[in-house]
Amino acid sequence: MPAETMDIRWAGDRFATTIDWLDSRHSFSFADHYDPANTHHGVLLVNNDDRVAPGTGFDTHPHRDMEIVTWVLQGSLVHQDSEGNAGVIYPGLAQRMSAGSGILHSEKNDSWTLTGEQPHREPVRFIQMWVLPDEYGVTPSYEQLEIEDARLRSGLIPIASGMPRYRGETAITIGNRHAALHGARMAPGDSVRLPEARYLHLFIARGAVTLEGAGALGEGDAVRFTASGGHRVTATGPAEILVWEMHTGLGG
Numbered sequence: 361m362p363a364e365t366m367d368i369r370w371a372g373d374r375f376a377t378t379i380d381w382l383d384s385r386h387s388f389s390f391a392d393h394y395d396p397a398n399t400h401h402g403v404l405l406v407n408n409d410d411r412v413a414p415g416t417g418f419d420t421h422p423h424r425d426m427e428i429v430t431w432v433l434q435g436s437l438v439h440q441d442s443e444g445n446a447g448v449i450y451p452g453l454a455q456r457m458s459a460g461s462g463i464l465h466s467e468k469n470d471s472w473t474l475t476g477e478q479p480h481r482e483p484v485r486f487i488q489m490w491v492l493p494d495e496y497g498v499t500p501s502y503e504q505l506e507i508e509d510a511r512l513r514s515g516l517i518p519i520a521s522g523m524p525r526y527r528g529e530t531a532i533t534i535g536n537r538h539a540a541l542h543g544a545r546m547a548p549g550d551s552v553r554l555p556e557a558r559y560l561h562l563f564i565a566r567g568a569v570t571l572e573g574a575g576a577l578g579e580g581d582a583v584r585f586t587a588s589g590g591h592r593v594t595a596t597g598p599a600e601i602l603v604w605e606m607h608t609g610l611g612g
Contacts, residue, residue, distance in 0.1 A: 362587050364586060365584075365586045366573065367583065367584040369582045369584065370581055371582075374409075374580065375390060385410075386409075387406075387407035387408070387582055388400060390406060401584045401604075401606075402539070402560075402606030403538070403559075403608060403610065404559075405426075405492065407561070409580060412483060413469065417466065420465065421466070423459035427456065427457075428456065429455065431489070431543070432453065432486040433600065435471050435485060436471065438467070441463055442463055442465065445457075445502035447504050452506055452507050452508070453504055455503070456503045456504070458498065459500055462500065491606075493535040493536055494522070494536050494538075507531050513544075513546075513547070519541045519543045522539060542603040542605060543600070543601065544601050546567070546599045546600065552601075554589050554590060554591050555605045557589055558607050559585065560589055562583040562585070563581075563601065565601060567579060567598050568599060571593055574591075
């Protein structure tokens with residue numbers, strides 16, 4: 361069992377990929393950014409905070425043996441893949457792609473889609489998270505489901521999980537029985553308590569909060585806990601948080 365720790369990672373210290381159509385902030389080593397001391401936490405390997413300009417996006421590219429969860433904060437994102445799955449992801453809709461034995465997909469900003477008579481021309485902002493699966497080489501699959509705003513405002517709720525304890529509660533399932541993603545939309549003064557786990561990753565997706573034992577945290581800040589939990593998170597303004605609960609690491 362690892363020792364109890366709390367490791368704060370500030371938003372401004374994240375790796376950054378900035379090109380004409382993409383502003384991406386990486387909590388862990390990603391693409392051309394590599395730090396051998398910052399490759400994962402628990403089974404979470406990627407926590408990318410992406411902003412994609414209108415009419416652009418990620419062209420078709422491959423993935424393999426990864427559980428990929430996407431959570432949109434602003435705008436909408438079009439997904440298409442080589443298994444014939446297609447969907448538009450927007451705030452409150454959870455999406456999971458199990459890459460398994462191999463899949464090709466694209467992700468594009470949907471802001472040029474006409475709604476009535478007026479096209480929307482805004483960036484899309486989303487958090488994309490990758491966790492390792494329990495099994496490798498499985499048949500690729502896809503799932504998406506909308507979560508009601510009232511439920512997201514009711515406390516910390518399971519968004520994506522493979523853990524048996526959340527069966528029937530989670531919006532979408534992932535192929536890791538030791539991991540779960542939770543989320544909450546919080547009004548000023550709202551408070552939630554973090555689950556206890558071998559590994560926890562708290563990410564402030566929007567707004568500002570205070571964390572018991574640590575103090576003030578803002579948008580893009582993250583905290584990595586080991587052998588910990590039970591800390592209280594309180595919103596100091598409108599806020600949205602994402603929490604990975606993990607009961608195993610890369611070595612089991």
